[in-house]
Amino acid sequence: MQAHNKTVVKSMQILTLFLNYPKLTFNEMMELSHIPKTSLHRMVGSLEEMGFLTRDEEGYYSLGLLFLQFGQLVSERLDIRTIALPIMKELRDDVEEAVNLIVRDANEAMYIEKIDTLQPVRLYTSIGRRSPLYAGDSRIILAYLPEEEREAYIENTELKPIAMGTITDKSVLRQSLEDARQNGYTITSSELENHTKAISAPILNSQNQIVAGISIAGIDARYQENRLPELIQKVTNAARRISLKLGSQM
Template sequence: MNQSVIKALKLLNYFSVEAPELTLKEIANQAGIPKPTAYRLLSALESGNFLYKTKENEHDSKYRLGLKLLELGQIVSDQLEIRRIALPDMQKLAGDINEVIHLVIVNQDEATYIEKVDSSRALRLNTRIGKSSPLYLGSGPKLLLAHMPLERQETILEKFELHHPVNHGTIDKKALLQELQAINEEGYAYSIGEQDADTTGISYPIYDYSNQVVAALAVSGLSSHFEGENLQELKEKTKATAEAISRKLGYRGPDF
């Protein structure tokens, strides 16, 4: 990471409940750096709304933490809240179907797995809590991408080479966009061997109180388990669990 970025971010640690407002001189002294250097770093933080200047004169300046930190803190809080709310239902679903359960959210232009409940089967998946994945691979990420406006879908897909990591092929963008449209129409996403060979995933959307899709509830397992009547049961139970979590988040959509 750029050393200037690290130095700037470290300056935020000097603010506290006891010291919500600090002068340029105080920050420079605590950081052990010259005032011109401190001023340059603080100005960068100020331009990003991480700090705001409460007073400036020819001798010194005063700073407080900015609203950008409140915005980012709310995002983290929401993520932690959805994990807390979803986990009991995920555990119950895992007990019912004995497959791996994931909770997936959008993180900038990628998908991030923020919760996982394993099955008792001898199955190793290339997923873990905190892992990020392209939004075009796997049922959970694709479901999240499908619920974005078309313009944002196009913007995200233009940033990446649409490469398939399992079969090492190239993903056809036109076909992918058609699949995303089908996901919206059918209400769930389905994938076979996209992140791990011989595995299948199905995902259903989780909505919040504002009727927005905030996460995907994904079930993954050996493809041989996702067939016939068993597939239908997996779909029904996953959908019901996603709806139960959505209700706990305050969703009151047309089907509830």
């Protein structure tokens, strides 16, 4: 374990050199890092293979495009939180339900912002909480992923029951995802916690790709059938407002 930790530390030492230098040769990296040639050669090769470093025709190394993707993702998520927060507060005050902002994190969803309800009975949802993409309000993200990604996720994921309403049949899940894309929202019942309901809608970026979901959630007694159309309209409108600020043409 310690050997692995040392490798990670030294790899980070190499990468941080590029905070001050846009391009470096192998010899320059060796001189600046003081890492032995053999070790440096092995680590640089691994970093290049993984996409963290790239080498041009003249032998100069620079940070790979993978860092650009990470940077865009971090920036996008930070921008979403900044843009979404006032709209989330308006939505909470309007419908008096908890409002969540959810993003994809690998094969899970993560709550990155929350405005709590003022109701005395509340759900347990906190910033940083994770949930599977197939269950609850997170499913809106899965619904809007590209078809190949969506299908690969379904094929490789065991649908485990979490609460009494969790979908555990893959054919039912596929139909639910199709309905979500057709309708532009999801309504889920008792999928992450019993006796709860959530309504979620997609947030899209300038390429009309899914980057997040916004949802309201609470105890199911507050989501009567005659109230659902109004709640759906307010959630989808909030999602649309955030998407437009991110450059979406939806």
